[in-house]
Amino acid sequence: MKLRPPTLFIKNYYKRCYSHKFTQLPQERRIRLSGVLMTGAIGVSALSYYYYSILRQQQSQELSPTHFIPYKISHKIDIDPSHFLLELTPLQRQKVNLWSQMGSEHLWSVEVKQPEIMVVRSYTPLPLQVDENQRELKAIPDGSNGDGKFALYVKQYGNGEVARWLHRLPLGHTIDVRGPFVEYELPKYEGEISRNRDFLFNDEISSTEEDKFKYQPFDIAMFTAGTGIVSALQILLTESPLRGKMHLRYSCGSVDELGPLKPFLYQLHRYGRIDLQVLESSKELNVAKRQQKIWDQIPSPTNYLGPSNYLGPNKISIPVLALVCGPERYIADISGPRINLAQGPIGGMLKAKGWTEGNVYKLS
Ligand SMILES: Cc1cc2nc3c(=O)[nH]c(=O)nc-3n(C[C@H](O)[C@H](O)[C@H](O)COP(=O)(O)OP(=O)(O)OC[C@H]3O[C@@H](n4cnc5c(N)ncnc54)[C@H](O)[C@@H]3O)c2cc1C
Incomplete structure (x- = not known):
């Protein structure tokens, strides 16, 4: 059997639509039809706009270097008077898995905004999350992004502004984060397998x-x-x-x-x-x-x-x-x-x- 070339199929389809559009109809049917078409067109535009704004909203909730998105302090572990760990959870579940995207070839950081004095400081996320049952730090498994969670290990200095402010924030507080910012890139071997962990x-x-x-x-x-x-x-x-x-x-x-x-x-x-x-x-x-x-x-x-x-x-x-x-x-x-x-x-x-x-x- 001979297959019909795809171009021919497209041409025929185009012709069908074309001829249908210009077929003459009685006047009242034409008026009714144009009303239906108008309503349809408005509906389609409204729907497209609705989906477009949802898409934009979802995109703007993904971690990005160009704008801040809100993260909740979901866990805080005080280690000693100078060091502490924070687990941050984005308010909106993240779709992108930065851990698999960045791999070990990229060293990356995020910026945290201190809104009172309008400054940002960089911090280095770790692929760790707090295990709810055992209250231990666990690695985020392969193929998962833990919904966008990550851990920060922070040192506060006597007169340091942002780390001391971060340390004072209560559990559940929301902070603004943007990123990722790549600090260093190691050679990437295309097609190389992942290393197990x-x-x-x-x-x-x-x-x-x-x-x-x-x-x-x-x-x-x-x-x-x-x-x-x-x-x-x-x-x-x-x-x-x-x-x-x-x-x-x-x-x-x-x-x-x-x-x-x-x-x-x-x-x-x-x-x-x-x-x-x-x-x-x-x-x-x-x-x-x-x-x-x-x-x-x-x-x-x-x-x-x-x-x-x-x-x-x-x-x-x-x-x-x-x-x-x-x-x-x-x-x-x-x-x-x-x-x-x-x-x-x-x-x-x-x-x-x-x-x-x-x-x-x-x-x-
Ligand atoms: C790419 C990148 C990644 C980083 N990742 C982390 C991280 O994961 N964890 C983390 O804790 N910090 C990290 N830092 C440092 C962090 O960005 C801040 O500089 C740090 O938290 C101090 O900010 P601050 O506002 O509290 O202090 P500032 O107000 O900036 O500093 C006030 C004073 O604190 C002291 N101080 C500040 N930083 C240092 C320092 N490094 N060594 C000695 N004294 C200092 C100095 O006396 C300084 O004058 C990173 C920095 C960069 C650039």
């Missing part, structure tokens, strides 16, 4: 089976201090987390400042996702000794050569990139100061270990 959902797993990637994963180093650790945790805990290993250097007063985030850090270490060094100033008061410990464990950089076929897990860890995140003093010691919010030349310990502008990035 089963161990986050099942404590019984003794070790995770290695994923059979298409391309050889690359390792990175991250130097973080204080709340700077959230940048590392975001790409380690998100859906399809970092495929290579992270050399994570974490400086803090005490690791207990992490509160409910601490078990996640040790889980990541236990399952080989990170090579962890924690430097607690409460345990080692001497700054020079702490710096010596960081220095001793700074890996040498490796040239990034782009994608190559997967040959199995990296036998020797080979970081191709160093990201630095923390207070200005810390950034300066590790990698040289940022200048006027720009990167500035690479200095500090990383420069002395052979790292350069080409493989170091200072996060803000």
Whole structure:
């Protein structure tokens, strides 16, 4: 049987509509018909406008960098006098799954508005939500966006405006949030499979089976201090987390400042996702000794050569990139100061270990 070419079908259809429109009718039928058509047209326009405004309203309720949308403080966990965790839930369920969209290739933040003094501050969302039954922090599973919920780990400073204001807000209070803003982008290998993170959902797993990637994963180093650790945790805990290993250097007063985030850090270490060094100033008061410990464990950089076929897990860890995140003093010691919010030349310990502008990035 011969198939009719689609163009012919379209032409015939067009002809049918065309001839029907111009067939003469008796006058009173024409008047009745034009009334019906008019009412129909108004109805159709009203309906289209109605659906258009619903669509616009729905779109404007999706998290966007161009406008603020309301989020409710759904949980608040005080860790110590300076650190706390917030779970934020959007008033309107979010359709977009930012965790799968961003993956571990994008480091992203959101902005929170303080309406009284009209300033915004950036915060780094974590793919975590509070389990209603056990009142524990749980990772948001693959394929879900938890309806748009996320967690923020925040430090308040003595004279800091926004973090102190955030901390004072009661449970259920609504705050305005916009984003996402991409702070850094790692190379994305098109068609690469996701990395599993089963161990986050099942404590019984003794070790995770290695994923059979298409391309050889690359390792990175991250130097973080204080709340700077959230940048590392975001790409380690998100859906399809970092495929290579992270050399994570974490400086803090005490690791207990992490509160409910601490078990996640040790889980990541236990399952080989990170090579962890924690430097607690409460345990080692001497700054020079702490710096010596960081220095001793700074890996040498490796040239990034782009994608190559997967040959199995990296036998020797080979970081191709160093990201630095923390207070200005810390950034300066590790990698040289940022200048006027720009990167500035690479200095500090990383420069002395052979790292350069080409493989170091200072996060803000
Ligand atoms: C991309 C990005 C992501 C961020 N993510 C987070 C996050 O997830 N969690 C978080 O807690 N913060 C995060 N920050 C920092 C955050 O945006 C605010 O700067 C911080 O909450 C302080 O704001 P504030 O209004 O309370 O203090 P401000 O009023 O801005 O500062 C007042 C004083 O507080 C002190 N202070 C402020 N920031 C620091 C600092 N970093 N180190 C030392 N002293 C400081 C200084 O004495 C300063 O003069 C992020 C910043 C950026 C740019």
